[in-house]
Structures are given as C-alpha cells and as structure tokens.
Amino acid sequence: MRVNFTVNGSKETVDDVWEGESLLYMLRERMGLPGSKNACEQGECGSCTVYLDGVPACSCLVAAGQVEGREVRTVEGLATGSTGSDQELDPVQEAFVEAGAVQCGFCTPGLIVQSHDLINRVPDPSDAEIREALAGNLCRCTGYEKILDAVRLAASRKAAAAK
Amino acid sequence: MDFLRPLTWEDALAAKAEHPDAVPIQGGTDVMVEMNFDVHRPPALLDLNPVRELTEWDGVDGRLRIGAGVPYVRLIEELGDRLPGLAQASRTVGSPQIRNRGTVGGNLGAASPAGDSHPPLVAGDAVIEVESAARGTRMIPATEFYTGVKRNALEPDELIRAFWTDPAPGPQYFSKIGTRNAMVIAVCSFAIALNPETRRVGTGVGSAAPTPRRATAAEDFLSAELDWENRGPLSVSAAQRFAELVKEAASPIDDVRGTADYRKHALSVMARRTLTWAWNDYRGAVPGTGEGKEAS
Numbered sequence: 241m242r243v244n245f246t247v248n249g250s251k252e253t254v255d256d257v258w259e260g261e262s263l264l265y266m267l268r269e270r271m272g273l274p275g276s277k278n279a280c281e282q283g284e285c286g287s288c289t290v291y292l293d294g295v296p297a298c299s300c301l302v303a304a305g306q307v308e309g310r311e312v313r314t315v316e317g318l319a320t321g322s323t324g325s326d327q328e329l330d331p332v333q334e335a336f337v338e339a340g341a342v343q344c345g346f347c348t349p350g351l352i353v354q355s356h357d358l359i360n361r362v363p364d365p366s367d368a369e370i371r372e373a374l375a376g377n378l379c380r381c382t383g384y385e386k387i388l389d390a391v392r393l394a395a396s397r398k399a400a401a402a403k
Numbered sequence: 404m405d406f407l408r409p410l411t412w413e414d415a416l417a418a419k420a421e422h423p424d425a426v427p428i429q430g431g432t433d434v435m436v437e438m439n440f441d442v443h444r445p446p447a448l449l450d451l452n453p454v455r456e457l458t459e460w461d462g463v464d465g466r467l468r469i470g471a472g473v474p475y476v477r478l479i480e481e482l483g484d485r486l487p488g489l490a491q492a493s494r495t496v497g498s499p500q501i502r503n504r505g506t507v508g509g510n511l512g513a514a515s516p517a518g519d520s521h522p523p524l525v526a527g528d529a530v531i532e533v534e535s536a537a538r539g540t541r542m543i544p545a546t547e548f549y550t551g552v553k554r555n556a557l558e559p560d561e562l563i564r565a566f567w568t569d570p571a572p573g574p575q576y577f578s579k580i581g582t583r584n585a586m587v588i589a590v591c592s593f594a595i596a597l598n599p600e601t602r603r604v605g606t607g608v609g610s611a612a613p614t615p616r617r618a619t620a621a622e623d624f625l626s627a628e629l630d631w632e633n634r635g636p637l638s639v640s641a642a643q644r645f646a647e648l649v650k651e652a653a654s655p656i657d658d659v660r661g662t663a664d665y666r667k668h669a670l671s672v673m674a675r676r677t678l679t680w681a682w683n684d685y686r687g688a689v690p691g692t693g694e695g696k697e698a699s
C-alpha cells in the first residue's frame with residue numbers, strides 16, 4: 241500500500257508498504273532514516289521513540305498505515321539546518337554530548353526524543369519527573385547517571401535561554 | 404493483508420461487518436507486538452485512530468461515557484479527579500510512550516487477565532458499550548465482558564465504542580505487584596472502590612484468574628462490616644477477614660511471573676492495604692475531625 245505523511249517537516253509518499261509493518265520499519269528500511277533504533281520491537285526499550293503528531297510514541301508499535309496524513313518527527317528532525325557545517329544540534333543533543341551521556345549510543349536517539357518532549361512539557365523537571373519520563377527507555381550500558389546529568393543540563397540551558 | 408482505515412464510527416462498523424476477521428488497532432501496544440513477532444497475522448488491520456468519536460468523553464446524566472480510544476495519559480490528566488482508581492491503574496501502564504498510545508478500549512479488546520484497567524473497571528461497576536452495524540448497541544457489564552483468557556464477549560462484527568462508569572462516589576485505590584515500578588505487566592493487581600451512597604464496597608482482582616473478577620464474598624462481608632454511619636475505625640480483624648476473602652476469590656496459576664501461592668499472598672496484602680487507604684480517606688473526609696485526607 242501507499243502511505244502519505246509528513247516526516248521532519250517534509251511531505252513524503254512511500255510505496256509498497258506492507259500492511260502489517262511498523263512505522264519503525266518503514267522509516268529505517270524504506271526511507272533511509274535509521275536514527276530511530278530497532279531493539280525490542282515490543283515497546284519495552286524506547287529506542288525507537290519518535291514524535292507522532294507531537295506526542296512521543298514507540299514507532300515499533302505504530303502500524304505504518306496509521307501515520308497516513310499525520311506528522312512524524314524523528315531524532316533526525318531535531319537538529320536545525322541540513323547536514324554539514326551549518327547544522328546546529330538541538331540543545332538536548334548538545335547536552336548528551338557534553339555530559340558524556342552516550343556510551344554505545346544505541347539507546348541515545350530514543351532518550352533524546354523522550355527528553356526533548358519532557359523539557360518542552362516540564363521546563364524544570366525534578367529528578368523524579370526525569371526518572372518517570374525516561375522509565376521506558378532502557379540503556380543497557382546502564383549509563384543512567386550521565387543521562388540524568390544531560391537532561392538537567394539541557395533543562396537549565398533552555399531555562400537560561402528563555403530569560 | 405488489508406489495511407482498513409475508516410474515518411468515521413459508522414464506516415468503522417461497516418468495515419467490521421464486511422471484514423469480521425479484521426483486527427482493530429488503536430494504540431498498537433498489543434496488536435503490533437504480535438505482528439512484529441509473527442505470533443498472529445490477521446487478514447486485515449482495522450485502524451481506529453482516525454475515528455474521532457472514540458477519543459472523546461462526556462458526562463451523561465451524571466455518568467461518564469468514555470470513548471474506547473482515549474489514551475491512558477488523558478485518563479490520568481483529564482479524569483484523574485473523577486476516576487482515581489482507574490487513573491492510578493493507568494499510571495502503572497508501561498511507560499510514558501505506551502500511556503500516550505494505549506487505551507482502555509485496547510485493554511478490553513485484548514482481554515488479557517493482566518490488563519491494568521480491568522480491576523478498577525470491575526470494582527467501579529463499569530459497563531462496556533459495544534456496537535455493530537446490524538444490531539446496534541449492546542451494554543455489557545464489565546464483569547460479564549471477560550469470558551476467558553484473552554477472550555471477551557464481542558461478536559465478530561462488533562466494536563467497542565466506550566465504557567460507562569460513575570464518577571467515583573468515594574475513595575478508590577489500585578495496587579499492582581511487579582518487578583519494578585515501570586514497564587511491568589502485573590504479577591497480580593487489586594482495585595477497591597467505596598460507595599458511601601449505597602454503602603457498598605467494590606473490588607477487582609487482576610491477573611489471578613482466567614479473567615478479571617470481583618471478590619464478591621469479600622465485598623458482601625465488608626459492606627456489612629464497615630461503620631459507614633459514624634465513619635468508625637477499621638478493625639484489624641475485619642481487614643484481615645476481607646484480605647482472606649479476596650485471596651479465596653482468586654484462582655491463580657504458577658507461571659513465569661510468579662507462583663499461585665505468591666499471587667494469593669500478595670493479593671491479601673494489597674486488599675488490606677488498599678482498604679486501609681480507602682477507609683482512612685473516607686474517615687478523613689468528615690469535616691472537623693482534624694484527620695488528613697492524604698493516604699499513607
């Protein structure tokens with residue numbers, strides 16, 4: 241089947257999509273957007289988290305056909321500018337780099353999307369709020385402390401920038 | 404495989420009538436897992452996301468009618484004050500990403516004995532509204548909706564439209580046992596709902612029998628035992644007897660998540676705890692007693 245939707249601000253049409261496949265598969269295997277990671281395929285790990293109409297969801301649990309006419313934003317769509325020297329990372333991405341919140345990096349895209357949403361909704365999250373927001377994102381390197389540091393850093397920068 | 408995408412409720416019913424073997428998909432948190440792991444490959448998926456009616460809720464004659472497609476996150480944010488038991492259960496569902504997408508309609512459709520929304524629905528006397536193009540609407544009490552492990556009372560041409568329940572007339576609590584606080588399928592769970600108007604106690608036992616069920620004997624015992632009039636203290640023996648009767652109502656199995664014995668024990672503990680929280684709330688609600696409303 242054919243699926244028409246907007247991804248990272250660009251209107252796309254994808255053909256020959258199998259009716260039973262996930263949004264994650266369509267993004268990675270048909271659209272060259274491998275930022276969202278495929279790990280558990282059952283919504284347990286959060287590494288495939290994307291925005292669907294502005295709400296974070298596990299893209300492995302969204303049927304590709306369900307995004308018809310809708311808006312998807314992946315980790316690739318958080319930075320501004322095109323790839324290259326004019327590209328500017330999102331403050332959350334910057335914070336993950338600076339805080340050393342990336343070890344093997346596999347969980348990072350999902351954590352960044354989920355943290356991005358948290359900071360948008362809750363500008364100054366408490367540790368408990370960060371932990372609850374990230375409860376569905378597993379880091380098997382167990383680098384959670386640095387990840388919490390990164391979220392705190394991103395939130396404080398965002399707050400400072402808003403002043 | 405077909406992918407059906409009706410845009411209205413009427414079209415959804417027509418599509419289900421024409422394709423009775425189509426599997427409805429809402430948040431996808433159960434259906435897509437089965438697809439991804441090739442457990443189940445239905446002839447068609449029936450996407451209910453575009454059906455706007457399902458995502459709405461309303462008060463009708465003092466009752467709440469909640470669309471089957473309202474996700475858990477909205478139950479928590481928009482209805483947490485009116486349905487505290489269901490909101491507590493909703494908070495224990497998966498992760499934020501799952502609560503953004505998962506729905507009570509999906510929980511009912513999947514009819515897993517471990518579904519988190521079932522105990523509060525059962526305890527709160529919820530009624531499930533289902534509909535078919537051919538025969539119209541049927542109202543099915545939650546207690547009769549579940550017919551077996553992952554089986555429910557839906558006919559092949561029917562879809563779940565909404566569930567009906569009263570705004571909580573009294574304290575409600577939900578408790579669940581799992582290996583951590585998030586991303587956990589219930590080892591077992593329990594819901595309690597006090598109705599001071601009818602002086603009845605409602606209960607819901609989850610993940611400890613082929614279907615979610617009430618602990619009827621425990622409800623009868625406690626409803627008669629509680630000092631509704633004077634809001635007197637809860638006796639230790641009454642709480643223990645209630646816990647015992649809840650335990651007896653369960654018929655759990657040994658499985659990978661826990662043993663039957665453990666589940667029974669955990670249920671009796673949860674029954675006693677949730678009762679204590681609820682009764683303390685009820686007692687604290689008396690103006691001028693100086694007792695806090697907060698549960699411990």
